[in-house]
Amino acid sequence: xxxxxxxxxxxxxxxxxxxxxxxxxxxxxxxxxxxxxxxxxxxxxxxxxxxxxxxxxxxxxxxxxxxxxxxxxxxxxxxxxxxxxxxxxxxxxxxxxxxxxxxxxxxxxxxxxxxxxxxxxxxxxxxxxxxxxxxxxxxxxxxxxxxxxxxxxxxxxxxxxxxxxxxxxxxxxxxxxxxxxxxxxxxxxxxxxxxxxxxxxxxxxxxxxxxxxxxxxxxxxxxxxxxxxxxxxxxxxxxxxxxxxxxxxxxxxxxxxxxxxxxxxxxxxxxxxxxxxxxxxxxxxxxxxxxxxxxxxxxxxxxxxxxxxxxxxxxxxxxxxxxxxxxxxxxxxxxxxxxxxxxxxxxxxxxxxxxxx
Amino acid sequence: xxxxxxxxxxxxxxxxxxxxxxxxxxxxxxxxxxxxxxxxxxxxxxxxxxxxxxxxxxxxxxxxxxxxxxxxxxxxxxxxxxxxxxxxxxxxxxxxxxxxxxxxxxxxxxxxxxxxxxxxxxxxxxxxxxxxxxxxxxxxxxxxxxxxxxxxxxxxxxxxxxxxxxxxxxxxxxxxxxxxxxxxxxxxxxxxxxxxxxxxxxxxxxxxxxxxxxxxxxxxxxxxxxxxxxxxxxxxxxxxxxxxxxxxxxxxxxxxxxxxxxxxxxxxxxxxxxxxxxxxxxxxxxx
Ligand SMILES: Nc1ncnc2c1ncn2[C@@H]1O[C@H](COP(=O)(O)OP(=O)(O)O)[C@@H](O)[C@H]1O
Ligand SMILES: [Mg+2]
Numbered sequence: 017x018x019x020x021x022x023x024x025x026x027x028x029x030x031x032x033x034x035x036x037x038x039x040x041x042x043x044x045x046x047x048x049x050x051x052x053x054x055x056x057x058x059x060x061x062x063x064x065x066x067x068x069x070x071x072x073x074x075x076x077x078x079x080x081x082x083x084x085x086x087x088x089x090x091x092x093x094x095x096x097x098x099x100x101x102x103x104x105x106x107x108x109x110x111x112x113x114x115x116x117x118x119x120x121x122x123x124x125x126x127x128x129x130x131x132x133x134x135x136x137x138x139x140x141x142x143x144x145x146x147x148x149x150x151x152x153x154x155x156x157x158x159x160x161x162x163x164x165x166x167x168x169x170x171x172x173x174x175x176x177x178x179x180x181x182x183x184x185x186x187x188x189x190x191x192x193x194x195x196x197x198x199x200x201x202x203x204x205x206x207x208x209x210x211x212x213x214x215x216x217x218x219x220x221x222x223x224x225x226x227x228x229x230x231x232x233x234x235x236x237x238x239x240x241x242x243x244x245x246x247x248x249x250x251x252x253x254x255x256x257x258x259x260x261x262x263x264x265x266x267x268x269x270x271x272x273x274x275x276x277x278x279x280x281x282x283x284x285x286x287x288x289x290x291x292x293x294x295x296x297x298x299x300x301x302x303x304x305x306x307x308x309x310x311x312x313x314x315x316x317x318x319x320x321x322x323x324x325x326x327x328x329x330x331x332x333x334x335x336x337x338x339x340x341x342x343x344x345x346x347x348x349x350x351x352x353x354x355x356x357x358x359x360x361x362x363x364x365x366x367x368x369x370x371x372x373x
Numbered sequence: 374x375x376x377x378x379x380x381x382x383x384x385x386x387x388x389x390x391x392x393x394x395x396x397x398x399x400x401x402x403x404x405x406x407x408x409x410x411x412x413x414x415x416x417x418x419x420x421x422x423x424x425x426x427x428x429x430x431x432x433x434x435x436x437x438x439x440x441x442x443x444x445x446x447x448x449x450x451x452x453x454x455x456x457x458x459x460x461x462x463x464x465x466x467x468x469x470x471x472x473x474x475x476x477x478x479x480x481x482x483x484x485x486x487x488x489x490x491x492x493x494x495x496x497x498x499x500x501x502x503x504x505x506x507x508x509x510x511x512x513x514x515x516x517x518x519x520x521x522x523x524x525x526x527x528x529x530x531x532x533x534x535x536x537x538x539x540x541x542x543x544x545x546x547x548x549x550x551x552x553x554x555x556x557x558x559x560x561x562x563x564x565x566x567x568x569x570x571x572x573x574x575x576x577x578x579x580x581x582x583x584x585x586x587x588x589x590x591x592x593x594x595x596x597x598x599x600x601x602x603x604x605x606x607x608x609x610x611x612x613x614x615x616x617x618x619x620x621x622x623x624x625x626x627x628x629x630x631x632x633x634x635x636x637x638x639x640x641x642x643x644x645x646x647x648x649x650x651x652x653x654x655x656x657x658x659x660x
Contacts, residue, residue, distance in 0.1 A: 071560055091563040098564045104557035107577045117575070169566065230506035 019046040020082065022173055022205040023068060028077030030063055037063050039229045045173075045207065050199050052208045055226035055251065060099075061209045068207065070094050081170060092121070099176040103148035103158045111137070111161050112146045118169040118345070136164040139198070156187045159241070163198065173205045180215065192219055213253050217241060225249050229356050232262065234364035245373055250297040251368045257303075257339050259296040261370060266290055269371040271370045276336035277314050281365040287372030294369045300342040302367035305353070308343075309362030318357050328352065332359060380536075404632035412626030422633035430454065436443040442617070444639070452528065453596035456535040460543040460592050461585055465534070467522070468548040469577070486544050494538065498601045501534050510576025526608030534602035540597065543588035575581050590649055615636050 023045040032040040038060045045051045055063045066072040070077060070091030075110060079087045086094055097118070106114050112221075116138050119129045137143045140160035146359060150158055159179060166174055180188045181196075199206045209218055216223050219239040225232040225248070233245045245260070246252035259272040264280065271285035288294055304310050316334035330341045330353060341361065353359055360371050404422055406414040429439035471482045477610060489497055503526045506512050515524055523528055554577065562572035600615035609616065621631025 020449035069560075069564060071563075091560070092566045092568055096564075098561070100557050100561060102555065102557050104555060104561040106558060106561070106576060117562075117567070121568075121571060165565070 019048065021045070021081060022047045022049065023078075023207070024078075024080045025064070025068075026078045026080075027081060028064070028067065028074045030060070030067065030072065031082050036229055041226075041229075041231055043224055043231065046205050046206060047205055047246060050196070050206045050219060050221045052209065052216045052220035052223045053226055054210055054213060054223050054253075055232075060225045060229050062177055064175055065098075065207065065209050065228075068173070069096060069098050069139060070177055071102070071163075073151045076373045095171055096173040096175055097165045097169060097171040099162050099174065099179045100158075101179065101181065103150075103162040103182075105158060105161060105165070107150050107257055110149055111142065111153075113302055114150070114164045115168050116160060118165065122169055130149070132168055136168045139167075140281055154217060155183055156191065159183065160192060163195075163221060167198070167204065169231040173202060173207060175207050175209075178208045179208075180210070181212070187216075195219065212245055214305045217253070225252065227252065243284065243286070244297065244371070247295055247297070247373070250369065250371060255300055255340060255342075257300065258296045259298065259337060261294045261296040263288055263291045263294045263370070274340045275312075277312065278336075279312055279333070280365055281312060281368060283365045283368050283370060288370060293373055295373050297340075297371055298363060298367065300340040301327075301344075302363055303339060304362045305330070305339045305341055305343055309360045311362045311364035311367075312363045313360060314359050315358060318353050318355050318359055321353070321355055330359075336363070374534070400632045400635055405626055406629045406632075408627055410631055414628045419629075422627075422629040425630050425631060426637065431473060442634070445612045445614060445617055448528075448611065449638075450641075451530060451595060452535065452613065453593050456530055456539060456596045457543075457589050457593045459532070460540045461547075461589065462590060463504060463540060464543040464547045465578075465585075465656065467545050467582070468551050468581075469560065471544075471548055472554075476499075481626040483545075486541050486548075489537075489541065494601060497538065498534055498605050501537065502532070503529055503606055504573040507535065512534045521575075525606065526610050528607070528611060530606040531602045531611065532612075534606040535599055536594055538599075538602065542591035542603050543585075546587040547581055547584040554580055586649065586652070590645065596641060601653040 021044050025044075026042050028038060028041045029036070038047060041060075041064065053064060061070060067074050067087070068081075069239070070086070070089060070093075074087055078085055079089070081096065105111075106117065109117065112133050115133045117131050119132055126134070134143070135145075137146055140163055142157060142160055142164065145157065147361055150161065153161065156224065159182075162179070172213045176195075180191050181265065184348045185193060192215060192237070195206075195208075208216075208219065217240070221239055222234060223240050224234045231239060233249045240249060241253055244253065250256050251258070259273050259276050259332055264272045264274060266288050269284055270282055271288055271294070272280060272282045273294060273296065274280050285294070314334055314336070316332040316339065317334045318330050319338070320331035322329040327342050327344045330343065332341055337360065405418050405420065405423070407417040407419055409415050423610050425439075426442045427438060428436040429441075430453065431437050467486075471479055471486070474482060495519070502525065503577045504511050507516070507523055507525075512524055528583040558576055558580070559572055562576045563569075565574065589658050598618055599613065603609070603611060603616045605621075607613070607616075610621075614637075618631045618635050618638070620632065621627045625631075
């Protein structure tokens with residue numbers, strides 16, 4: 017499949033005074049893509065989004081939109097729209113007027129404007145509220161109007177800065193599905209900023225993990241989760257156990273390592289060139305317990321137990337160190353292991369990943 | 374608690390009665406009194422002073438309509454309105470620039486805006502007398518550019534002085550209104566293809582109306598009663614209500630007429646305040 021390039025960010029660096037907020041960031045976003053910028057607070061996600069919108073200028077580097085260089089173009093000349101974190105609806109205008117604002121500035125005639133506003137209100141299920149003002153809406157409704165306002169001018173790219181963070185949990189879940197649906201329906205490229213890994217994994221076509229002002233990894237949700245390329249990504253996305261390991265041999269994408277448990281395993285590696293020290297990352301749900309233990313076996317003692325509803329987290333002390341193990345609470349309730357109990361654990365070679373330290 | 378509500382307010386009421394109500398009643402009484410033989414007044418009840426505002430006696434002693442005082446009232450209103458409008462137009466960009474500086478810079482600039490208040494009003498107006506005078510900076514520039522005559526003692530000179538005197542009263546509330554504005558709203562404007570000018574007109578302006586309205590009251594009301602600028606910069610050639618009142622209590626020695634004009638001026642101020650309060654209440658009801 018060959019898709020056009022919607023946004024290209026090339027070697028973009030941003031400094032605020034002496035502070036390096038973004039360091040040589042490059043990536044390409046395709047047409048129709050739901051692209052997520054994910055990273056901890058303060059890693060530069062908003063700054064990156066604001067540079068694409070035109071509210072900040074890169075200190076170095078280039079940004080292009082469908083092949084046109086835009087890094088120095090003022091925001092009102094870029095055919096992208098933003099859904100602001102605080103929504104930023106105009107409080108003195110009705111919802112209709114808010115949605116029509118961009119269309120007026122683009123010089124759409126009245127009939128076309130009215131039709132588009134009606135269509136947008138319909139799309140976000142807010143038609144009965146057309147004449148209200150933003151102050152009379154709930155958070156979720158404001159969110160919808162902010163979306164409608166940003167989508168009305170048919171932007172080439174829609175930028176969303178943590179749009180769900182102000183909503184309560186239930187609504188957030190519903191809005192995820194709605195957003196995803198809107199993206200499919202409109203075919204517009206979405207750049208979505210969040211610090212919430214669940215959101216990113218759930219919604220994105222591809223995720224760009226940002227950390228310390230740099231790109232840590234770009235990939236599909238499953239690539240990011242299953243094949244983290246470094247410690248930062250493995251640590252930030254989901255939960256994992258980090259274990260010391262000794263590299264014996266590297267063969268392309270795999271490595272043979274001696275683990276702290278005593279046995280040797282061969283598995284996928286990233287960033288290693290030869291023998292030396294490395295880190296083994298092992299996800300809690302990839303470790304089998306008792307009846308599910310298979311592969312490399314070891315024993316340990318349950319030292320803590322956290323019941324989470326759908327699954328239970330166990331902390332198990334083993335001779336090689338403490339392991340977090342999670343287990344789904346399936347049909348049978350029998351398999352619950354009490355604190356102090358000795359358990360058998362097992363994991364397969366390819367469940368673990370070897371990462372450079 | 375009840376006792377405090379009543380007795381606790383006694384000092385405030387006392388102050389109001391002594392400094393506002395009593396003088397007001399005196400002025401009202403004087404405005405219906407007769408002119409004293411040697412200035413001052415003599416107690417009486419007559420509406421003559423009010424009639425004097427609209428009519429004058431011709432040679433035969435008949436009352437005929439005479440618009441000369443109406444012209445003064447009109448000029449006063451026009452100058453106060455012009456002052457308010459110019460202050461608004463100047464204060465908006467000034468307040469915007471101040472509101473978008475760093476906090477330190479903001480404090481410094483606000484201090485500068487209020488700085489003229491530390492100097493006596495008379496000194497400040499005299500300063501303009503010098504600046505606009507034939508030997509002043511502006512006066513010379515005017516002559517150098519081929520301007521005719523003197524800038525002083527014109528409506529323009531008065532206007533300059535009034536705008537200068539009252540503009541801080543406009544800048545401060547407008548600044549407060551702009552500062553309350555969410556910066557994301559301005560970005561939203563630009564994001565939705567509005568030029569700076571369109572954003573200013575369609576987003577900043579409507580949302581700073583409350584500040585502009587407050588500033589308009591603060592400027593317009595004292596501008597109606599202004600005395601110094603017409604006296605010094607207008608050279609007393611262009612009478613305004615303030616100078617008219619002053620002259621009646623002074624040189625003209627017609628206290629009742631001066632008091633009548635003063636009450637008309639006050640009635641105008643009250644009308645403006647009522648109109649403003651009604652507007653604010655309507656707005657409150659809508660929100
Ligand atoms: N205008 C600015 N001036 C100075 N520092 C800024 C400015 N904007 C952002 N920063 C800094 O840049 C870093 C990245 O900020 P931001 O992009 O908002 O992070 P994120 O959205 O990922 O939480 C932060 O450390 C922040 O303090
Ligand atoms: Mg942010």
